[in-house]
Amino acid sequence: MKMRQVYLDNNATTPVDPRVFEAMRPYYVEDFGNAASIHTYGQKAHCAVEDARGQVADLIRARPNEILFTSGGTESDNTALRGVAARHQSRGNHIITTSIEHSAILRTCEQLEKEGFCITYIPVDRKGMVRLDKLKEAIDDQTILISVMHGNNEIGAIQSIEHIAAMARERKILFHTDAVQTVGKIGVNVEELSVDLLSLSAHKMHGPKGVGALYIRRGVSMNPLLFGGSHERSRRAGTLDVPGIVGLGKACELSNEALEAFNTRVRALRDKLEKGILEQIPDTVVNGSRTERLPHLTNISFRSVEGEALLISLDFQGVAVSTGSACSSGTVEPSHVLTALGGNQKLRDSAIRFSLSRMNTKNDVDYVLQILPGIVERMREVSPLYRAG
Amino acid sequence: MKMRQVYLDNNATTPVDPRVFEAMRPYYVEDFGNAASIHTYGQKAHCAVEDARGQVADLIRARPNEILFTSGGTESDNTALRGVAARHQSRGNHIITTSIEHSAILRTCEQLEKEGFCITYIPVDRKGMVRLDKLKEAIDDQTILISVMHGNNEIGAIQSIEHIAAMARERKILFHTDAVQTVGKIGVNVEELSVDLLSLSAHKMHGPKGVGALYIRRGVSMNPLLFGGSHERSRRAGTLDVPGIVGLGKACELSNEALEAFNTRVRALRDKLEKGILEQIPDTVVNGSRTERLPHLTNISFRSVEGEALLISLDFQGVAVSTGSACSSGTVEPSHVLTALGGNQKLRDSAIRFSLSRMNTKNDVDYVLQILPGIVERMREVSPLYRAG
């Protein structure tokens, strides 16, 4: 008998929706043209790409020509930061971001520091909410860009982007948000958020890996990151990944339709899981805000239990979870996000992120609630740190 | 009755081989894990990626850990140039390349010029061969990198890379070659070529779009282009495109097996096509070297006939060709490669590139030879420039 498989690591990546795959399929073997070619093969590919551009734009309420296709969230983030930095350096050399950004932002900022830019990392409070007072203080007349993530990948904290974007707009500072974890999960409207730049990635919303997009508000000028052919109106060189882009478009369309269900059904599953764990397993604590939070995940520390050991024990029983950011080298490094929240270091190393998707079922949650207490109990029996109560 | 379809634009992009697609298929909906995740889903993905790395390495006779996966040839080229430039700028600010490189190299070089680097563009002779004497002259003690393409995408000219790489090695200068158009078509051996860096792209060899690789010789140090997670041993951030990478690996394996056939069967088809055109249609001339050339393409000028008009007329009859580089914006700009060869401007605007693949048949060639003479004749009847003889 095959073991039950329960995938609860949807913030790391999601299964491609079979309908997305079907949409992509014709563009590999048959309609394989290069979207830049002017013959019929090329024009078919070109049309497919433009349809997808419309689907992406629709989901975030942008105009199609404000959508730039990239190779994923990481490239979108790199393009936003480096593109603005390079183009606007004559106006100033100061960039503001936060201490809980994804590494695609943090590492790029570190590189920009080496190149002479000045970066301010705004701290967060114990709930993971960016300190708006500190952010306001940090703005000066050298500030050219503020980048604050929308929903955090590890704890799900949702920042009040409209608020921060308004602050930036008032001072004529460009504003970017990494919305890789929110687009397709909660309503994201670039007009309401009032952002200039926004990153998204297909594989976090049942689309394929290796494709994403950067929303660039009309009129925002920036340098390309990839130079070469004049694809994407000379804003990003490289032959377009036609099937990938079609998949991103379809994933956007399907997510759009499922937004409501996500917010009700998936949220209910998450709540059931979280409540079950907190009730059945003593000495557990939820990391980060439980209110300003994405509806599909919970990050829980199991006191005195080492996270990776718990992860592997769950894996041996068919349950996939994460200890934090999986976007790493396959080794577990202490989470900079949980570190930024402050608090006990060992509790940080005991954190498990459960992230659901619209493909999860009540049975999935029941299975986890059935096996998890026993595993945690055994791991505590082996833990030199555990004293019950 | 459906019109016959003949695709002879394989330098722009190739159809995915059905066996490649079958290899990729499981990694979308089922084995969809993130290769950086430590649970079973992640490990399956990780193993698939490492198998593919081996397949790529095998094709070019490299070691697996010398293969870096990218989003395509453009990113590979950008990474090579900018990565070396950024890391080695303390040693010098001079880079040598040629006037017939792909725009992914040329535009990146132009950007580096804006950032203070000094670039020498070596001219070519009338056959499209890089002037080695000029190249030798151009080397000085500020030179940190030489980048010369292996096979040209428009005319197919193959440069004597071993020769140039040896020159570079002697002077301790890093050497990069853009082999996007040669890998999988002729034997490419990084040891024999003695290169430090080599770009390749899957979609030029019946693999998927949006994935490529950069060979980085062990010991060569360079900066990343994309910053973020520590994927690819911190040399390129971004969630790995697992199915795409699997497809690249499979495409490498299949190309490896088909190399011999490519060099005989595809070459014979190309020769038949070229000979047929030159014999049946007066006032035609082959652009570039006919000896030091890729076996699968011919670039022919049809005197007094405008290239794009001929391209479209062929397209109306089901035949896809190109007027030069298709890696562009969908508008036809004069070819910088044919310009670099020198000669008549109108002849340059009359050029058509026919590029074959292992999927083409004798019937394809026969069909083109059947319809092309009539089309050219009609286009010459309408041309104010044509005087027969």
Place this chain on the structure above:
Amino acid sequence: MYSEKARQLITELPNRGTLANATHTSSVENPVCGDITHFYLRVENGVICDCRFQTFGCPGALAASAAVTVLCKGRTLNEVQQLTRKAILEYLGGLPSHKLHGVDLAIEALRQAIGKS
């Protein structure tokens, strides 16, 4: 990308070639793209009774020039003077946006031809 009408014109290239007994001719080149159009008209009593063209140029220029010859034949010089970009594009069923200036080339060639006899 190209309408049925444009495809037909590009494929058949009606009225192509020169006219030995032309009363009006022109030769126009777009300096940017290098496309060239020649017109040859035979006008009798103010009516264009025959009309030919030659074009070295992109599909848009070919289609537009051919369209103009078709639209001109049998019309008076006066009528033809009113021939607009819009009318030609309508006849063509549109052109790709980066090919629209092919119509201007054709109109310019027509104007030059009927301007000088």
Place this chain on the structure above:
Amino acid sequence: MYSEKARQLITELPNRGTLANATHTSSVENPVCGDITHFYLRVENGVICDCRFQTFGCPGALAASAAVTVLCKGRTLNEVQQLTRKAILEYLGGLPSHKLHGVDLAIEALRQAIGKS
């Protein structure tokens, strides 16, 4: 990634917990990764007749510590002193490369335990 043996040890965690009547104990922490191992041995006439462990650490550290307890039980202190990294890894059927230092943690904890009585 983990061998059958390692999986089994991590799942069952044999010999886990403390030993009330231990004659030898140790407490070791890897300062880099923060993994902690405690060993509890009861030695009679130079023979380890019982052995327990506690570990707060990664799966590699858990598997290695458990392996060491299994390998120690019923052996003499002398024999156990010879216990190598290689022997433990062999018993484990290997470990992922970035988990190999979990074995060193277990060996160090064993050494400390039998070093002091």
